[in-house]
Amino acid sequence: DTGVSQDPRHKITKRGQNVTFRCDPISEHNRLYWYRQTLGQGPEFLTYFQNEAQLEKSRLLSDRFSAERPKGSFSTLEIQRTEQGDSAMYLCASSLSQGRASGRLGEQYFGPGTRLTVT
Amino acid sequence: AQSVTQLGSHVSVSEGALVLLRCNYSSSVPPYLFWYVQYPNQGLQLLLKYTSAATLVKGINGFEAEFKKSETSFHLTKPSAHMSDAAEYFCAVYYNQGGKLIFGQGTELSVKP
Numbered sequence: 252d253t254g255v256s257q258d259p260r261h262k263i264t265k266r267g268q269n270v271t272f273r274c275d276p277i278s279e280h281n282r283l284y285w286y287r288q289t290l291g292q293g294p295e296f297l298t299y300f301q302n303e304a305q306l307e308k309s310r311l312l313s314d315r316f317s318a319e320r321p322k323g324s325f326s327t328l329e330i331q332r333t334e335q336g337d338s339a340m341y342l343c344a345s346s347l348s349q350g351r352a353s354g355r356l357g358e359q360y361f362g363p364g365t366r367l368t369v370t
Numbered sequence: 371a372q373s374v375t376q377l378g379s380h381v382s383v384s385e386g387a388l389v390l391l392r393c394n395y396s397s398s399v400p401p402y403l404f405w406y407v408q409y410p411n412q413g414l415q416l417l418l419k420y421t422s423a424a425t426l427v428k429g430i431n432g433f434e435a436e437f438k439k440s441e442t443s444f445h446l447t448k449p450s451a452h453m454s455d456a457a458e459y460f461c462a463v464y465y466n467q468g469g470k471l472i473f474g475q476g477t478e479l480s481v482k483p
Contacts, residue, residue, distance in 0.1 A: 255413070284469065291475070291476070292476065293474050293475050294460070299470060342414070356402065357464035360416065364412070
C-alpha cells in the first residue's frame with residue numbers, strides 16, 4: 252500500500268501571502284494528523300481529523316491556520332497572512348482509530364513533510 | 371501535563387559500539403510509547419512501540435527498547451552501531467484519551483568510522 256504523501260515538498264513564500272498544503276493519507280486510515288516541526292525540535296501537534304470531523308486543535312493553531320478534510324480522505328492546511336515564525340516543516344500523519352486499530356493502536360505513519368520558508 | 375524528555379540532544383558513537391538513547395516520560399496512566407527515526411529532509415519512520423504486551427520491544431534495523439515503569443523510562447538501544455544509523459531519533463507517547471503523539475525534542479545520533 253502507498254504511504255502518506257504531501258504536496259508540495261517545499262514552499263517559499265513572502266510574508267503576508269497565503270499558502271495551502273495538501274496531505275493524502277494511507278487509503279484505509281480514517282485518522283489524519285497535522286504536526287509542525289521547527290529546527291532542532293520534535294514535531295508539535297496541530298490538529299487531527301477522524302473521517303471528516305476535526306476532533307482536536309492545538310492552541311498553537313492560531314486563527315490564521317485552518318485545516319479541512321471535506322470528504323474524509325485528503326486534507327488541506329492553509330496558513331493565511333504568513334509570518335516568518337511560520338517557517339517550519341509541516342508534517343502529516345495518518346492512522347486507524349481505536350475501533351479499527353487492533354494491534355496498531357497509536358501507530359501513526361508520517362509523510363515526507365512540506366518545508367515552508369517565509370521570507 | 372504529559373511530557374517526554376530525551377536526555378542528550380547529540381550522541382556520538384563509533385561504528386560497532388553500543389547505541390543508547392534515553393527517553394523518560396511523565397504519566398499518571400500507562401501510555402503507549404514509540405521511537406521514530408528521521409533522516410535529513412524526510413518524514414518520521416516508526417522504529418518500534420510499547421503497548422504493554424512485553425517490556426522489551428524489538429524494532430526494525432536491530433533496535434530495541436525496554437519499558438521500565440518504576441523509572442518511567444523507555445530507552446532505545448542497539449548493540450552495534452552502523453554508519454547508516456546516523457539520524458535524528460524521537461521518543462513519543464500516545465494517550466488513548468486523545469489522538470495525538472507527544473514528542474521529545476529529539477536526539478541526533480552521529481556514527482564515527
